[in-house]
Amino acid sequence: QFQKPEDAIKYRKAAFTVMANHFGRIGAMANGKAPFDAKAAAENAALVAELASLPGTAFGPGTDKGETRAKPEIWTESDKFKAGMSKMVEETARLNAAARTGDLAQLKTAFGAAAQTCKSCHDNFRKE
Ligand code: ASC
Incomplete structure (x- = not known):
């Protein structure tokens, strides 16, 4: 799957970078920093759910x-790490479903829950 460990590191960073970009576009709408565009939100949420x-x-x-x-700790507490990753996958699937309703209130709630799963792993498993 990966030729060298550094290829895997590059790959996961790239995946997070692309995901964060599309997640951020939804966040801008959820936080009132960009006008709500239901179609764009749904497209971005579908990407995030896929990339997760x-x-x-x-x-x-x-x-x-x-x-x-x-x-x-990612490796020494790998069950906890994997559970966090699964939670992110679940909450981004919920975000995708919420975005498809076209309802901004549902999008905001689901965005907040998904963002919490990002933050929780960053707090526990990412260095400054
Ligand atoms: C984002 C982004 C993250 C998460 C995190 C949530 O938009 O790029 O990593 O939300 O900041 O707390």
């Missing part, structure tokens, strides 16, 4: 060293 499952595949053995802010 990718980075978790790239934390294999040997990918704890190099250009990464990944904390060792």
Whole structure:
């Protein structure tokens, strides 16, 4: 799947970067910083939900060293890490469903829940 550990590190960072971009576009609407566009929100949420499952595949053995802010706890508390990743996948699926309703209130709620799953892993598993 990955030739070298550094390829996996690059891959997961790229996946997070693209995901954060599209998540941020939804966030701007949810936080009133951009006009609500239901179609754009749905397109972005579909992308986020699809991308959410990718980075978790790239934390294999040997990918704890190099250009990464990944904390060792990812591997020493891997059940907790995997549960956090699964929670992100679940909440981004909910965000996708909420975006498809076209209802801004539902989008805001689901965005907040999804953002909390990002934050929780950053707090626990990412270095400053
Ligand atoms: C974002 C983004 C994150 C999360 C996080 C939520 O828009 O890029 O990493 O939300 O900041 O607290």
